Amino acid sequence: MEESLFLTVLITGMFLVCAGLGIAILLSPSSFNAQKGQAYECGIPTHGTSWMQFKVGYYLYAILYLLFDVEAVFLFPWSTVVRQLGTPGLISILFFLLILGLGLAYAWRKGALKWK
Incomplete structure (x- = not known):
């Protein structure tokens, strides 16, 4: 009884996590912009390298x-x-x-x- 309850909760949890990630990947807008890869510091443009x-x-x-x-x-x-x-x-x-x-x-x- 306890083993089946544990497996049910485990499988349900894994399904919900995978479903949430899948829905987020499918519905989220995705676009790449070179500006997205730049370092961002409180709205102030960076000068020089960030390293x-x-x-x-x-x-x-x-x-x-x-x-x-x-x-x-x-x-x-x-x-x-x-x-x-x-x-x-x-x-x-x-x-x-x-x-x-x-x-x-x-x-x-x-x-x-x-x-x-």
Whole structure:
């Protein structure tokens, strides 16, 4: 009973996705214009090539921000059940914060946080 229900839902889902994509391909207007392939930035025409190099510092900041932002998100579920976890939960989150702090200290020591 459960297997047939699962297969029915799976097949129906695949059919609806394929039908939606097929209808969109059939009904959507399609035309190619050279202007469509150009880079677009807030309505301002671009000057020169859109391929240019950026300093690696921008990428380091972005990666560090994502790293610490994602790790900070892990604190929210923990904070909702902190009383139920007790002392082992507190010790585990302190260990987590220690590793997070060591990562920040390492990035700081390597100079990844200096804006040059």
